[in-house]
Structure formats: C-alpha cells, structure tokens
Amino acid sequence: MSADFRTAERFLQAEGRLLERRLFDAIFGEGSPEAVAGVLRGYRNADGGFGHGLEPDKRCPASLPIDVEVAFQSLAAVNHPDRELLGPACDFLAGVARGGAVPLAFPVIEGYPRAAHWTEWTYEPGVNPTAGLTGLLYQLGFEHPFRDAATRYLWETIEAGTLPDETHGLNEVLNFLAYVPDRDRAAKAAPAILERITASxxxxxxxxxxxxxxxxxxxxxxxxxxxxxxxxxxxxxxxxxxxxxxxxxxxxxxxxxxxxxxxxxxxxxxxxxxxxxxxxxxxxxx
Incomplete structure (x- = not known):
C-alpha cells in the first residue's frame, strides 16, 4: 500500500499550521529555509527560548526546553543553522540547566491547558530532552557551552549505566548518538540502548x-x-x-x-x- 503525497499536501494546506506548511515547502518544494526560521521567530521569547505551544500538548507561552527542541528539529529538517535563533536559545538552556541537563517543562505550565501526561515528571532534568537537544546541535554544527556541558552529562550517564527506563528518553539518547562526533564511542553504546528500547x-x-x-x-x-x-x-x-x-x-x-x-x-x-x-x-x- 502507498500513501498519497498530494492529498497529504492538501491536508497541510487546509489544516496545518504555518510552520508545517513552510517546512513542507522547504523539504519537498522550492520553499526557503529562512521562511521556516521566520515562523519560529514568532514563537520566541525575550529570554531566547521558545514557547507559545510550539509543542502543542501544552498551551503555555513561557519558554520551555521541549519547545526549544521542536525549534531545533525544524531548523535541522531544512539544514538551516540560524545563529540568531540558536545562540540565544542555547543561552536560555544553559541558564535553566542543572549539571548539564534540562527538564522538558516547568511548573508554569499548570496555569494553562495541557494534556494529562504533562505533570510533575516533566519538571525533572534528564536525558529527555537533553539528549535530543544536544544531538540536534551537533547535527546543525552549532557550538555552545551548553552543548559541551550536556555532552559530558550524557556520556557520564550512558557509560555509568544510569539511564532511565522511559522509552522516549532512550530514543532521545539514540538521537544524540546519531550525531555526536565520537563515532566509535557512539557505536559501542548504541546496541545496549536499542536493547532497552525494544524490551519496553x-x-x-x-x-x-x-x-x-x-x-x-x-x-x-x-x-x-x-x-x-x-x-x-x-x-x-x-x-x-x-x-x-x-x-x-x-x-x-x-x-x-x-x-x-x-x-x-x-x-x-x-x-x-x-x-x-x-x-x-x-x-x-x-
């Protein structure tokens, strides 16, 4: 069975938000990666982070690491390492990190509509989303002290065998291992991560x-x-x-x-x- 590309495009034209429409145009058509960055600027806050429901499961306007991750994913999808967006966002992440790790969200989300699974567990710093953010920064080729501190935290966590059982977090670790420069070290670590994912x-x-x-x-x-x-x-x-x-x-x-x-x-x-x-x-x- 094959899906239909044109009806998917029409769905996005009819129902998708501007970000996904711009991404579709840049990935599959002649759209500009800068147009994607332009949409992301509408989700950016004065602290350099991203919010305003960029990840739609919570409608909070405040900057959250999960929303920063979605911004980085969007830039990586069109290979557009926009320094004006990445630099301040990494400064924001460095400011909220503990020991190199950031949480998905903060208690500020409780004042806004959110999905039921967005509760206290999302306030704890961990590999989700730290590993995903760090892998995306390597994919984008963007250097920053946050990336360096997060990399140290991630290698220590991976090699100490203290990774969580949470499947999304483990998949984030694989995203980090896909792009971190030390390929031999990544290849050695990946099979054990995958084994834990597939056992879930x-x-x-x-x-x-x-x-x-x-x-x-x-x-x-x-x-x-x-x-x-x-x-x-x-x-x-x-x-x-x-x-x-x-x-x-x-x-x-x-x-x-x-x-x-x-x-x-x-x-x-x-x-x-x-x-x-x-x-x-x-x-x-x-």
Whole structure:
C-alpha cells in the first residue's frame, strides 16, 4: 500500500499550521529555509527560548526546553543553522540547566491547558530532552557551552549505566548518538540502548494498530538513518505498510493520544502528517 503525497499536501494546506506548511515547502518544494526560521521567530521569547505551544500538548507561552527542541528539529529538517535563533536559545538552556541537563517543562505550565501526561515528571532534568537537544546541535554544527556541558552529562550517564527506563528518553539518547562526533564511542553504546528500547512494553516490534507506542520508524525515521541496520526488512516493511494505511480520507494522519484542545489536535495532525510524509518518501513508499 502507498500513501498519497498530494492529498497529504492538501491536508497541510487546509489544516496545518504555518510552520508545517513552510517546512513542507522547504523539504519537498522550492520553499526557503529562512521562511521556516521566520515562523519560529514568532514563537520566541525575550529570554531566547521558545514557547507559545510550539509543542502543542501544552498551551503555555513561557519558554520551555521541549519547545526549544521542536525549534531545533525544524531548523535541522531544512539544514538551516540560524545563529540568531540558536545562540540565544542555547543561552536560555544553559541558564535553566542543572549539571548539564534540562527538564522538558516547568511548573508554569499548570496555569494553562495541557494534556494529562504533562505533570510533575516533566519538571525533572534528564536525558529527555537533553539528549535530543544536544544531538540536534551537533547535527546543525552549532557550538555552545551548553552543548559541551550536556555532552559530558550524557556520556557520564550512558557509560555509568544510569539511564532511565522511559522509552522516549532512550530514543532521545539514540538521537544524540546519531550525531555526536565520537563515532566509535557512539557505536559501542548504541546496541545496549536499542536493547532497552525494544524490551519496553511501549515498543512495537510489529505494528499494533490503534495503540500508542514507539516503533522502528521512530528510531530510524529515514532510510539513511544510522540505526536502520538494527532492524530487519520485515519489521520496517510491516511498519511502513501500516503507516501508509493510516492516511485518512482528508489526507492527514491521526494521533493516538488526547491533546488539550481541538486546535492542538489539528496542530498535532499536521505535525504527524509531515513526519509520515517524510518517512514514507525516504523509504520510497510514497
């Protein structure tokens, strides 16, 4: 089964927020990476961080590390290391870090609509989102003292065997290992991380339609991922087939959790539709 590229594009044109539309144009068309950066500036705060629901599961305007991560992901998707955005954002991260690590969020989110899973656990500094942020800074080729301190924290945590069991956090560590310059060290560490991910009840080695979870396509979202070889072709093909089958009549993809509002749901559908389109095109399935 193949998904339809043009109906996905029309869904984003009709329902996606401006950021995903600009990303789609820059990734698949003739859009400018600077146009993506321009949208991100609307989510930036005076402290250099990003907020205003850039990650749509909480509608808080304050700067949060998770929103900074989404900004970095957007810049990396179009290979645009905008120093005017990255520098102040890293300054913000350095200011809220403890021992090189940052949390996903802060208690300020409690004053605004948010998804039920955004609770106290998101206030603790850890590998999620520190590893993802650090990997993205390496991917973007952007040097900063925050990146250096976070790298030290991550290597110490990885090599001490004190990583959490939380599956999203472990996947963030793989994102760090995909781009950190010490490739031999990363290759040595990656198999144990993957083993812990695949042992989690949240991981779907084969598709479980309608259930929330992580799949091989979260770990190897593109065909050129360094982690693609960690999965066999049958696994990848089954998940690609399942992903293609989930395209809705309106051209978009559904989500499997409850966001805080209908606006948030549509925003998330735009995000996952762009993600699905990128993955399926990369693997030649769209």
């Amino acid at each position: 009840p949240l991981f779907q080695a084969m598709p479980k339609p309608g259930e929330y979870g992580l799949t091989p396509l979260h770990v190897a979202a593109a065909a050129d991922s360094p982690w693609r070889e960690l999965f066999d072709d049958a696994q990848l093909d089954a998940h690609l087939e399942q992903l293609a089958s989930l395209q809705q009549e309106d051209g978009g993809w559904p989500i499997t959790w409850d966001p805080p509002s209908q606006a948030s749901r549509l925003e998330w559908r735009g995000i996952v539709t762009l993600q699905a389109t990128r993955t399926l095109r990369s693997y030649g399935k769209m």
